[in-house]
Amino acid sequence: MLQYIVKRLVYILLALFLIITATFFLMRLAPGSPFASERDFPPQIEEQLNAKYGLDNPWYIQYKDYLIDSVTFDFGESMKYKGRSTNDIIAESFPISLTLGMQAMLIAIGFGILLGVISALYHNKAPDYVSTIIAVLGISVPSFILAGLLQYYLAYEFKIFPVSGWKGYVYSILPSLAIAFTHMGFISKLTRSSMLEQNNSEYVKMARAKGLSKWKVVFKHSLRNALLPVVTYLGPLAAGVITGSFIIEQIFAIPGLGRHFVTSITNRDYTVIMGTTVFYSIILLFAVFIVDILYSIIDPRIKLKGAKKS
């Protein structure tokens, strides 16, 4: 197990290196510069600015500098917002995105699995149709439309929740729902089909033959086996929730990291681009890593490579 973890960590570092390299060169290939959008500078000032941020160096020196920045996790000052370091921006806005993302994931996983199990248990009966309709709606309605609807009805018409902003817990409910709904639909469909598959298997019949009740069979036997495909989806889900929340953050005017991630690119804010990319990459790589470890916990047949033989 330890050997496996070490191996995976090495791969993560390798992947990070590739991501940093690709981002760096893509960033350079894109036309424009951090200062291009401002009013016209005299060339001398632009030269001075370039010198200040090290943009006058040849590409390999800059590349080396970025690598060192990434390793020390010190990306320097934002080129757009004077006097704010990239690390400050991340430290300020990431907790907000994290709260939102975690809440959304909990809602998506919890209700998704619940709907899926109900669907499978009442296969081709009314509860199945109802939860399938909810799931299909969830998958097919884009999050920004749902966000608008939620804002209009729950916030504007009935005034249950605030329309937008980020001043406390109540502000996080609508955006979390908007993010979660699509993923909930996916998880519910996944759980349903994999539960149905498990319910046809012999060991579920055997569990029934043991005299266990319907729900006991679900919770003690079939659900755990049915969750494997759902766990697979958790990696991409984490990615989707954390990066995809950009739109929702915009709609609800939430000062999260997603906004910086996208605006930094249009701004050619090189330091912030590098900082947020590296940060997101680390989170996603670890999310996938954790999912792989979760696998072996849920299914004892999966032996992680390098694990000790019992």
Next chain:
Amino acid sequence: MKPKLLQVKDLHVHFKTYAGIVQAVRGVSFELYEGETLAIVGESGSGKSVTSNALMKLIPQPPGIYAGGEILFNGRDIIPLSDKEMAKIRGNDIAMIFQDPMTSLNPTMKIGKQITEVILQHKAASRSDAKERAMELLNLVGIPFPEKRYKQYPHELSGGMRQRIVIAIALAANPKLLIADEPTTALDVTIQAQILELMKDIQKRSNTSIIFITHDLGVVANVADRVAVMYAGQIVEYGTVNEIFYNPKHPYTWGLLGSMPDLSNSSDELLRTIPGSPPNLIHPPVGDAFAPRNEFAMAIDYEAEPPMFQVSPTHFAKTWLLHPDAPKIDVPQVVQQRIDRYVKEGEA
């Protein structure tokens, strides 16, 4: 006479499909006494497994329908029972051994838990009592190092071991009736023999009644007291093991006996088969369902279903050949030769 444990009266089980209603079991009746083994034999699709699942009410509804008849267990009809009441009987009074040990254990649950689960469900036992009982069971079914196996997962065990575990689970609550649905089909021959010995041994100790579903007549001769031969959802011949093997009356039973692979056959002789295939049970044939495949079929076989003719107090067969007016037909020569040999072997 031993007390009657189970009586099945005119059981009908249907399945709704898009193509129509499949009449999988069409009027099956039999009884089972305490401590005896009844073998139900027949080819695939003859309704043996449906019958056995029906006894535990494990047929999913829908698409399954209990279309008629009674299943009297200890004198009580279990067909109208609710799922809750049925759960008290399943695993406790009636237990089942499934066909494929590779798929019938939960892959993500430890062996020990899969056994104690049944005990905790049905008996007022503490966890430690249940564990003790599980160890006892593992010993009983011949698992070496039970302490170690208790903590292992199914994939760490071989097929034969797993089937022993399945048997241990079935025995956990001391059931009165054990239904074994082709318990040895998925195992190789040496392991088969061990499992059969184990089941016979257990029956001797605990006086459990066993219903043994199989298509292997060799196994039947080995374990059964009585035999029911099923064809197209009906029992076509029913008698003690000696009556079925030494004095078969139904042409289908002849066919089954004749098509057993036999080591004494010369190597250039082809394996014998029963020509044709079983009828479609969405539209069961008029008359005798076996008639189209029966070389001795008479005109009446296509017109009217034969009743059960009594051959002896314990032996019945559903064929017009037993009617007093039917022409006298001898058992086919190949089958007769085999029967003679069985008799000789039986005497030896």
